[in-house]
Amino acid sequence: MSVLRGLDLAVEPGETLALVGRSGAGKSTILKAINRLLIPDSGEVIVRGRPTASWDPFELRRSIGYVLQEVGLFPHLTVSDNIAIVPRLLGWDEGKIASRVEELLRLVDLPAGEYAARRPHELSGGQRQRVGVARALAADPPILLMDEPFGALDPVTRAELHREFRRIQSAVRKTILIVTHDMAEAMALATRIGVLADGVLVALDAPAAIARSDDARVRAMLEPLVEATAALRGDSPTDRGTQP
């Protein structure tokens, strides 16, 4: 059984590419193939000019930031120890790690004095996500993979984090690949959007072009956005079909 078929995708340095698809569309599989948690049955994935198969998997993963779907903070470690994981795996000296952790906490707007020593369960969902982002950025990887990064949050917090994300991205300029089922999130964050349906990439374009697409599979993903916009304008849902 193949999850992804005929996928040919290049992520440009410095861009934020969002892949949008329903659950089970194969989005997470793409991320796992990139950091070699999975090796594709056929074809290859090239990271920084080298096929992943030729990378040392641990070296590869340490050079790619990864924000997980369920954040995946370790409950037995403090916020600062969670952030320090990859630098420690890379053998940085502790002084450098400490200043890096402080810098990152400032970046994600969690003052170190208050948050560094806390445990994940002492944080709100939004704060945990920020720590997840800080952890992914810790060793300053050129590439950042984000798997439904803000999916589990309430809409207000999500919107706040979207703003944060754009601010951070303008500061760090990473090559970012986001996968999400939420077209609104993709629109808010990405410079380019790809739409995945049944393991096939059906559209890949700038957000404005995606919004105007008349491909039915793309429109299906846009539907919730259209509904929300209509509701904001005060139209009743039953009138929707008569919209010009």
Place this chain on the structure above:
Amino acid sequence: MRVFEFLSTHRSEFAALVTQHLFLVAISTIVAVSLGVPLGILAARRPRLGAPVVWLVNAAQTIPSLAMFGFLLPLPLIGGLGARLAITVLIVYALLPIVRTTVAGIKSVDPALVEAGMALGMTPRQLLRQVQLPLALPSIVAGVRVAAVIGVGTATIAAAVGAGGLGEYIFRGLSMVDPTVILAGAIPAGLLALALDGGLTLAERAVRGALAGRRKSSGWVTIAAIGALAAGVAWAFIGGTRSQTVVRVGSKNFTEQIILGELLAQTIEARTPLRVDRRLNLGGTFIADRALRSGDIDVYVEYTGTAHTAIFKQPADTDRERVLLDVRTRYAAEGITVLEPLGFENTFAILVRGEDARRLNLRTIDDAAPHTPNWQGGFGYEFLQREDGYPGLARKYNLKFRAPPRAMDLSLIYRALAEKQVDLIAGDATSGLIEAYDLFMLEDNRRYFPPYDAVPVARTTALAAHPAFAEAIRSLAGRISVAEMRRMNHAVDAQRRDPAQIVREFLSR
């Protein structure tokens, strides 16, 4: 509260037993953790390798502990009586809970966290050390707790193989049919288990709390149990001497020993103002010896050969004086005094019919040897088999029976001789049946059998504390001939008479 009294008179012994008990449990639990955790990790990460390990550990757990002691007893290195065997058995029992909870702990780690670790670039080893083990720790500590509590229980059985611990009171109590002594072992063992359980529960909670970042208060039962135990042990350690106006007389568990115990008791009562506590019928040599060393009894009658070979594990020696001297020296080093022999010897007896002895003028085994080609021999199964039984005897005295000797049950052997089914037997020198059937005991003139002189053995401190006690026992030196002993045994065994009454009659003569 008799238990409390018992413990207060046995303070130093109690302290030593608790220490031994804790030592057994601690050592075995530590070893089991250092074996079980790696096994559990292996089982969790390599199921194909690990499954058989878990199966084996499970299977071992189903063996009843007494049977396990039995299986392992004859093995080299770990076998044999003592702490080593006990610790081995305890380790086997402690392994299961530890292996199991290690496996469960590692497997219960959230797969999302394992994936997170991998995505961050941890090697499997780093993942194990930094994520899986720390998160499995509460579960592992729970396993250690269960193992230690099981260990406290199982360690009571260690006394059966001479490893000591609180089980010693339980076994001693069982053989003395004295619930007080049983409880003196069982109650502290129970408290120990509760205290360990509680202490490790706190440890487990602390670990969980540290993981979850919160502190949790503790249970009263635990604190109470730990407190009670600590107080008990402290009191036992602090306590020293006991005032003693009572002399405890013990005996092993067969007729002659009970008569001799009664004899010591009545002699002390008649000649001193001391009160006598009779602890007769204790059990075998091992138990009587333990009771004497621990101060549970002050005196009992032992046999020199038995002490030499069974208690001090010396090679058999047939020189009577040398054995007595050797035993006396060895006992003295352990605070026990060997008093003067009572006069008789409970050795193997080579017996013929009285009429044959008189007719053929037989006195020694040498005298009888030339007649053996015309005779039929009869011996117990064990005597016939053992190298220091019949085979050696036949060589020593050049015995040549007309047919291979017959193996017979010891209870029938005297009668078989009297009824002329056989003509020469090996029996027990002090058996009452010797007189009853008019049998004659041939002298072991070449000294084939080790000496088994009956000697009172007493705690040196008790003798020193009560000179009259020592005097009373000494008055029995050489008083009992082998014929007297046979007669008294016969009166009790065959005529069903009361040992106390027999002894009174003997002493009043």
